[in-house]
Amino acid sequence: MDTAAASHELPTYLAPTDIGAWSIFLQQVDRVAPHLGELGYWVETLKRPKRILIVDVPVRLDCGRVRHFEGYRVQHSTSRGPGKGGVRFHQGVTLSEVMALAGWMTIKNAAIGVPFGGAKGGVRVDPRQLSQNELERLTRRYTSEINILIGPDKDIPAPDVNTNEQIMAWMMDTYSINRGRTVTGVVTGKPVSLGGSLGRRDATGRGVFVIAAAAARKLGLAVPGARVVIQGFGNVGNAVARCFHQAGAKIVALQDVSGTIANPQGIDIPALCDWVAQGRPLSEFKEAETISDEDFWHTESEFLVPAALERQITAQTAQQIRTRILIEGANGPTLPEADDVLEAKDILVVPDVLANAGGVTVSYFEWVQDFSSFFWTEEEINQRLDRIMHEAFDTIWGESEKHRVTLRTAAYIVACKRILEAREVRGLYP
16 A cells, blocks of 8 residues: 655655744744743743654555654653653654644643643654554554653653544553553553543543633623634544534534535534544535635634644735634644734634643543543543633633733743743753
């Protein structure tokens, strides 16, 4: 299930590229630096990942050939605790992207208040081109290669783009075999039968909805009857759509890799979920009309949720957006220059490091449950999640009003102070 041409791919770090997504993170750190006071002394530590591991991942294909893939694991910061962050399998993965995602995890974990640092991993591969057996061999070899960095008290991977419970089960099993004992806490997002947490699958999307509703209350907007536009219908977008639908909102436009659909009266989300679950493309759903990808951004709404990949909203795209609240379900979907355009248009942007932190929050719950071997009910988990998300939102909203800054800058102020206070108290060794 491969082509001969692919065998001549060069490693990303040998190709001349710009610094990509990492530059976005650096700009965001620079914007918050003036608000850090004496802690600004340590701000340069945020601009340098603690560890970067680039690995070769050779895989024997079903046809007998060996193909090499490039993998990464980046630990951005461990000042507040073990590294924490997902693993993505995607043909567009680059070192710059993984560095940025690790940095955003550092900020997210501090902003939400869970005791983790930030990390991220990825393999540059199109998993759709691999058989299930090839995917398992890829996962196990990648896990073996990054084995020196990960561990339940060192760095805990989780699912991300194109990875899921099964991938996490293979990672946990591979790590456990190498340790000679079962280590359930090495990853989160596992199947419940292997120590996974109830509520984890929908946690990110649920958290996005909880934060969206909290933001709406601040602006006096009602969720029932509100128009919602969502980019991405994977794990996060699907859960967000279901939560809004159950609350009485109308999902009027949806976009994924197959195309864009719209229905001004509201898309039937349960019917669409069944449609997609049968392996049918979103763009061919019969109860909505197909519109252009450009028209998607023109669709008028109260809530816009980018829940796909990073760098989706440029300054030009931001000029087209007609919404009241933009809630970032994806990591890094909005470029810094687009932030400025959206602020000028009086569109409230709820940043990724707050809005999509539900996933890592329930991952934290899973990690705690694995250590104690005592598991909570889904109702308990959702109650704890809602409480933590609301407390984080109120803290960041208050910081925004205090400093008269955007929610993104406020989230970075809160997070960076927590990170750099830990860095200062720990000191330098030697």
